């Protein structure tokens with residue numbers, strides 16, 4: 001797999017406090033990588049180090065396969081970001097703001113229409129930015145970050161403070177970028193629901209440590225369905241099933257089934273009834289992604 005970002009034992013200390021603790025991030029090309037963690041977990045500090053805005057205490061960062069310490073300028077030329085509120089002139093229009101930027105960068109004029117179209121602001125191009133909603137301002141910030149055709153876009157909590165329609169437009173924009181522009185996106189959030197909607201890959205950080213990193217699919221697989229049975233004399237019922245070669249899990253007078261097809265559940269119930277046990281309840285227990293995330297990050301900020 002080709003990794004756009006790879007960190008090795010990336011660490012940041014502030015005095016005695018370890019804000020980022022030996023992080024090994026691997027961000028595959030073409031993914032929307034959701035960097036998820038509660039407030040204060042170390043997300044912003046990590047993003048700042050990736051953008052060369054803060055020096056790591058220890059560890060290394062490779063972006064596009066190159067060492068950030070050695071090839072900082074050539075790497076950052078291909079990275080776009082929105083880590084704080086975007087800076088723009090609010091008395092100018094969106095077009096004029098981008099034109100000012102174009103002059104500095106020496107890009108062709110067509111670029112302005114292209115990025116405005118990409119962030120769906122073409123219709124508002126001639127409106128003054130001071131009349132923009134927060135969502136429109138954020139999108140203008142992303143248009144600016146995209147001006148240079150970056151290969152990596154880093155966004156720190158881009159939907160914070162947006163209204164529902166602003167959130168939806170931002171999500172759609174983020175999802176389009178890898179497909180339409182071959183841009184790998186790194187987006188941080190403290191909300192699992194936000195990451196769940198846009199990310200294809202997830203890194204979970206808690207108290208400075210990376211505690212999960214895999215595809216969103218793998219994370220969903222962890223959120224598996226369980227079938228629970230409440231039966232009479234549960235402990236003996238569990239043993240009878242085991243004696244018949246049916247493997248289940250027994251805990252607190254409840255039997256949990258491993259096999260969950262309709263046929264498998266029916267076979268277990270039949271066996272139990274044949275053996276003289278009463279089946280009181282057959283229930284599905286769904287562990288949501290939220291449950292999993294909360295369990296992973298439980299314990300508060302007591303690093």
Ligand SMILES: Nc1ncnc2c1ncn2[C@@H]1O[C@H](COP(=O)(O)OP(=O)(O)OP(=O)(O)O)[C@@H](O)[C@H]1O
Pocket residue numbers: 014019037038039040041042043044045046190
């Ligand atoms: N410049 C700094 N000086 C001292 N401590 C800092 C500094 N920046 C961050 N920290 C501490 O490092 C830890 C991680 O902060 P960071 O801002 O990276 O977390 P975060 O996950 O981005 O959270 P949030 O979503 O609240 O911004 C926190 O305990 C914070 O207080």
